Amino acid sequence: MELAFGVAVTPADDAEQFRGWVMPHLVAMTGLAARLTSPADRDDVVQEALVRAWRKRHAYDEARGTPRAWLLAIVADRARRHRARAPRPGHQLIDVADRPRDLEQSLDLDRAIGGLPRRQRLAVELHYLLGLSVPECSAVMGCSDGTVKSTLYDARHRLRRDLEEVDRDG
Numbered sequence: 001m002e003l004a005f006g007v008a009v010t011p012a013d014d015a016e017q018f019r020g021w022v023m024p025h026l027v028a029m030t031g032l033a034a035r036l037t038s039p040a041d042r043d044d045v046v047q048e049a050l051v052r053a054w055r056k057r058h059a060y061d062e063a064r065g066t067p068r069a070w071l072l073a074i075v076a077d078r079a080r081r082h083r084a085r086a087p088r089p090g091h092q093l094i095d096v097a098d099r100p101r102d103l104e105q106s107l108d109l110d111r112a113i114g115g116l117p118r119r120q121r122l123a124v125e126l127h128y129l130l131g132l133s134v135p136e137c138s139a140v141m142g143c144s145d146g147t148v149k150s151t152l153y154d155a156r157h158r159l160r161r162d163l164e165e166v167d168r169d170g
Contacts, residue, residue: 018057022050025068028130029075035113035125036079048078065139069132073140076122112162120155123148 022029026046033045052074060070113124119141126132126140127148137148 018054021067022053022071025071028068029071031130032072032075032125033079035129036076036122037082041082045075045079045082048082049075052078066136069136069139072126072130072132072136073142076140080118108163109159112159115162116155116158120151120158123151124155124159127152 029049030042030046033049034042037045049071053071056074060067064070065073113121116124122141123137126137127134132140134145134148134152138145141148141151
């Protein structure tokens with residue numbers, strides 16, 4: 001008998017328990033992967049993250065963060081590694097179905113977010129688009145709450161400036 005996610009399980013139950021533990025977070029994992037990679041690579045990144053989570057499932061420590069934050073940290077890491085292995089020229093726009101109703105405004109926002117430095121973009125994706133709290137973001141990003149707040153502050157100012165430029169030019 002082993003411990004998985006703080007519960008004693010038999011090896012036969014382990015896979016089913018892992019599936020049940022991951023399923024509530026799969027939409028967020030897929031959403032983050034879609035925002036951090038091209039649409040064509042999204043499923044590969046999620047699959048790589050699930051494999052990594054399965055292999056490291058016994059290393060999960062509830063005291064260090066929520067399951068959602070732990071899984072999203074793995075997705076962010078796998079997306080970074082995926083991009084490093086297979087760099088793609090240009091920026092792919094993501095599905096805008098969940099964005100503001102005005103398509104033109106949505107595309108401007110997606111372009112502006114895509115133009116942020118990597119750390120700012122990740123903070124914005126996690127906090128504003130996936131709804132993670134600052135402590136959850138800090139767990140995913142591997143930094144302090146203060147760093148997340150500062151990064152979000154800088155990102156908001158840059159987005160404001162970039163979107164105001166689009167309004168003036170448009």
